[in-house]
Amino acid sequence: MNENQRVGMFRALQLFFKNYANFTGRSKRSEYWWMFLWNLIVGVVAIVAVIGVLATVGFAFNPSHIPGSVFGALLGVIVVVFIVGLAVLVPSIALAARRYRDAGISPWWLLVTMLLANILSASDQFINGSMSNTLVMIGGVLGIVHLVICALKSKPEEA
Template identity: 45%
Template sequence: MTYDQPPHPASAASALSQPLYGATFGQAVSRFFTKYAVFSGRASRSEYWWWQLANVIISGVLYVLLLVLAFPGAYVDPATGVSQPGPLFILGIALYSIWGLAVLVPNLAIVWRRLHDTNRSGAFFFLAFIPFVGGIILLVFTLLESDPAGARFDA
């Protein structure tokens, strides 16, 4: 009787270059920050969409904080009816902006890797700049199942 040999354990570096299918929320967020500016390799659907959910939640919380910080000290000019936010509004804007800048490059990288997993060049990202339909096309591409031929993009 013969038995197949178990696969050799992959090194940490090669394991990160492979997509993590069935990633949990925590794993996806951790891998997002571990592969901060890595445009090579692939990202599974679960990696991509769990991160997108985390980003929406964090951005939403920061936006609500921005609005909350705008009210203390806010006033409406009785002559013109123009409202002015309070002085803490700038702090809310700063926090929201810092978050947006901090995740700009890694967001581009994870989209690029997600496109690789569907066996498309990351340059398909630029379709998003086509008015009206570009974003929809990119959304459809990120929703597609993984294509094993996308392994050609592995580092």
């Protein structure tokens, strides 16, 4: 891709799925952040769909009874969200690896900034007390480090 060529919203979506499992090469900041926005939009739509299903029967006000049709609709929304999440998992990791390389950082750092961050952030499910809070905080900091790396300017390619 040309050094000065900008990637728009729909071109980023196209490149995201075209490079589904391409962990080599580089990706511009605009490509990463447009896909970040796409994923955010899809996530908000999913949350609104879940809230909409629950609100249609007043579940928020009477959680003791969920009619079968609402349960089915809610389960359907959750299954779709799960499938979409699985469908974008590999290309999201591949895009992050390319973005790290473009910023001059080894893609192996993804293991720390994404995998370890997610493990530590979920540690409160398994560990109680102040240690859990500390691990969750470290996971959050690693997540911020990931976002900072993805925001770095592109480094010139080495010959």
